Each structure stands twice: as structure tokens, then as C-alpha cells.
Amino acid sequence: VGQAHMQFGQTVELQLCERLGAGAFSKVFRVGDCELAAKVFNEKSTDDSVHEAKMLARVAGSDHVVRLHGLFVATGFLSEVPTDLLLMEQCGASFRNELEQTGPVSERRSGEVLLGLLAALEHIHSRGILHRDVKPDNILFALKDNASSSATSAWLPAPLTRTSSGGAPGYIAPELISGKAGSDKIDVFAAGVVLFIALTMQHPFSADKDFWKLDTLYKEVNVDCLSGCLPDGGFRCCLLAQLLLQKDPDCRPSAKVARSDFWFRRLSVPECCLLPSSDMPVPRPRRLSAPAMFNDNNNNDNNLGLQNPAPAPRSLTSKLSGAMRNVRKLVTW
Numbered sequence: 001v002g003q004a005h006m007q008f009g010q011t012v013e014l015q016l017c018e019r020l021g022a023g024a025f026s027k028v029f030r031v032g033d034c035e036l037a038a039k040v041f042n043e044k045s046t047d048d049s050v051h052e053a054k055m056l057a058r059v060a061g062s063d064h065v066v067r068l069h070g071l072f073v074a075t076g077f078l079s080e081v082p083t084d085l086l087l088m089e090q091c092g093a094s095f096r097n098e099l100e101q102t103g104p105v106s107e108r109r110s111g112e113v114l115l116g117l118l119a120a121l122e123h124i125h126s127r128g129i130l131h132r133d134v135k136p137d138n139i140l141f142a143l144k145d146n147a148s149s150s151a152t153s154a155w156l157p158a159p160l161t162r163t164s165s166g167g168a169p170g171y172i173a174p175e176l177i178s179g180k181a182g183s184d185k186i187d188v189f190a191a192g193v194v195l196f197i198a199l200t201m202q203h204p205f206s207a208d209k210d211f212w213k214l215d216t217l218y219k220e221v222n223v224d225c226l227s228g229c230l231p232d233g234g235f236r237c238c239l240l241a242q243l244l245l246q247k248d249p250d251c252r253p254s255a256k257v258a259r260s261d262f263w264f265r266r267l268s269v270p271e272c273c274l275l276p277s278s279d280m281p282v283p284r285p286r287r288l289s290a291p292a293m294f295n296d297n298n299n300n301d302n303n304l305g306l307q308n309p310a311p312a313p314r315s316l317t318s319k320l321s322g323a324m325r326n327v328r329k330l331v332t333w
Contacts, residue, residue, distance in 0.1 A: 014038060014074075020090075030090060035143055037090040040074060041083050049084035056088070058127050064120035066091060066140065091140035095198070099136055103201060107230055107237060110198040111267040113139060117191055121255035125184040132182075134190035135168050136197065170203055170212050174247045177213050185249035188258065192244025196221070199237075200229050204245055221245050236263040 016029035016038060025048065026041045041049050049071060056068035067089040074085035095113055099105070105113075117139055124131060131138075167176070173189035176182050196204040204222060206215035221242055227233045240261050246252045253261075 014085075014087075016040075031087070035090045036069065037088050038074075039086040039088060041085070049086060053086060055129060056086075059124045059129060062120065062123040064116055064123060090143060092143045093141055094137050095139035095141070095194075096136035099198065099201070104229060105198050107199065107234060108267050110195055110237075111264055113198065114191065114195050115259060115264055117194065118255045118259045121184070121187050121191065122259065125187070125255055130182065130184060131187050133167050133171075134187050134194065135171050136194055139194070169209065170205075170216070172213075172216070173249065174217050175249050177217055183249060184254060185252045188244055188252050188255055189246075189249075191255070191258075192241055195237075195241055195244065196226060200225055204241070217247070236261075236266060239263075 015032045017032065019027055019029050020037060021028040026039050028037055028039045030036075031038050053068060053071040056066065059065050060068065069087040069089070072085045072087060073082050075082050117134070121131065121134070167173075167186070167190060171190040171193050173182060173186040176186055193204060196202070202222070202225060203212075204226075205219040206212060208215065223238050223242065226238050226241060227235075230237055240258070240263050243251075243253055243261075244258065
């Protein structure tokens with residue numbers, strides 16, 4: 001039990017229960033019997049705590065972002081030294097917890113989570129803010145929800161502090177690795193990594209911790225790995241993953257445009273999470289002419305169609321490459 005000092009000299013007592021999580025500079029506890037959580041900083045780091053509170057206040061108004069109830073000066077929790085305390089709405093398990101328990105999720109479940117994530121990103125991007133630390137650990141679910149929850153349950157905590165390095169290894173966009181300025185597309189890239197890992201439990205480029213920067217810059221997405229985890233190859237899911245993971249940020253869709261992808265409609269996710277599809281044209285598959293199976297002459301080989309055999313089946317990588325070329329022709333992100 002400790003005290004939190006509110007504005008105008010008011011003081012309230014808060015009872016911290018079990019620890020929900022911990023970071024390098026703070027710990028998160030459940031508050032009493034109410035659905036609130038307290039993030040207690042290890043020491044009075046006014047800059048980081050105030051910045052985080054400001055970010056949460058700026059992105060308020062969305063069901064996909066953790067709600068802030070206030071920033072307080074607290075005593076008697078971690079030490080007798082006054083520390084900053086953020087009082088927030090309590091969330092349930094993270095997406096990482098779910099993946100650790102279940103392993104790769106289904107295509108539909110990954111679509112539900114990705115939609116909630118994209119909705120959160122669209123909202124914070126509309127406020128001129130980048131999250132910069134999108135990963136399964138930071139995708140949280142409402143208390144009432146479980147592993148079968150809908151996309152509206154996916155929440156994001158506050159964006160990173162100003163002193164952050166720009167994300168976790170393996171989730172950082174190529175432009176940041178190259179030393180270029182980032183845009184909202186860096187969060188979209190990280191969302192693509194989340195989608196790939198959720199379906200395969202593997203990194204889209206490489207699992208090598210020592211060379212992940214080079215792999216992110218120069219390796220292509222392992223589409224065959226993703227396709228092998230999906231029913232019928234998951235063509236549209238693979239295409240969306242490739243769009244989100246484009247090396248060139250100008251070729252990536254925004255979070256808003258990605259939400260309108262046809263893949264989500266095929267999965268029949270909740271309509272409240274979808275946007276009109278007019279912003280995202282669906283690439284049309286190539287039409288292949290059937291071979292001439294019968295001719296008027298009496299040649300047996302011609303009658304069997306051996307002179308004009310059917311084209312060999314195209315690999316998924318080849319199909320995706322063709323679809324990507326069509327997307328670039330039709331769409332300017």
C-alpha cells in the first residue's frame with residue numbers, strides 16, 4: 001500500500017497486488033480489485049514518465065489504445081523516495097503470451113489480431129505519433145477476452161520514449177537500419193513481422209541474432225515458409241505480408257490502406273474492424289489460355305494436346321512477384 005498525490009494536494013491510497021510486468025525502468029502492478037494497473041517507475045524519471053503520459057493523452061479516444069487515468073507522484077511503493085506512477089486501464093495477456101502457449105495461430109486468428117493492431121496504428125498515426133516498438137509483447141488484450149477474442153480487443157501501450165533506439169531487433173524497418181528518417185511505415189513493417197511470426201513462429205528474414213540487420217536489408221521474405229503454414233498456400237495472406245514487409249517504405253501501404261485488404265474480408269472478420277475496400281485494389285490473377293486439346297488433323301500427338309502442353313504450374317513466389325508488379329502499377333501508396 002502506498003500513497004499517490006493528486007493535483008491540488010489531494011492524496012489517495014492505492015493497494016498494489018501482483019506484478020503484471022517489468023521493464024528496465026519501471027514495473028507494472030494490478031491495483032486492488034478494480035480493473036486498473038499502476039506503472040511505477042524505478043526512480044523519479046520525470047522526463048520519461050511525463051513524455052509517456054503526454055503520448056497516451058494525445059492518442060486517447062480509441063478502443064485500441066490503453067487508456068490513461070493520470071500521472072501521479074507516489075511514495076511507499078518501491079521505496080520511500082518519491083517516484084512517478086502512471087495509472088492506466090488494466091489489460092489481459094499479451095499476444096506473446098498467447099503464442100508461447102499455443103504456438104502458431106490460425107490464419108483467422110492472425111487476421112483478427114492484425115486488424116486490431118492496424119486500427120491502433122491508424123489512430124496513433126492520425127495524431128502524428130509513431131509507436132516505434134510494435135511487437136507481440138506490446139499487443140495486449142482486454143481483460144474480458146481470451147484467445148478467441150475479436151480484433152477489437154488488440155490494444156497498444158504508449159509509444160516509446162524519446163530516448164528509445166527505435167524498436168526491438170528484427171522488427172526495425174530497413175530505412176531505420178540505413179540511418180534514414182522513419183515515417184509511419186516503420187510501424188507497418190513491424191506489423192508485417194508480427195503477422196509472419198504469428199503464423200510460422202519464425203522470423204520473415206532470418207533468426208540469426210548477429211546478422212539480423214543485414215538480413216533485413218538484403219534478404220527477401222521467406223514466402224515458402226509462410227505458404228507452407230497456410231491452407232491452400234494462403235495466397236492473399238502471403239501477398240499482404242509481402243506488401244507490409246517491402247524494403248522501400250514508399251511501396252508499403254499505410255495502416256489505413258492495409259486494413260482494407262481483401263484478405264480480411266475473406267476471413268470474415270468483424271465488420272466493425274473493416275474499411276471500404278476502394279483504397280486497396282485487388283490484383284487480378286493472370287488468365288492462362290487453355291491448350292488446344294483437339295485439332296482437325298489426324299495426328300495422334302496433336303489430338304492428345306502434346307504439341308501444345310499446358311504451362312507448368314507457377315510457384316507461389318512467382319505468383320506473388322507477378323501480383324506485386326500489378327499492385328505497383330495500380331496503386332501509388
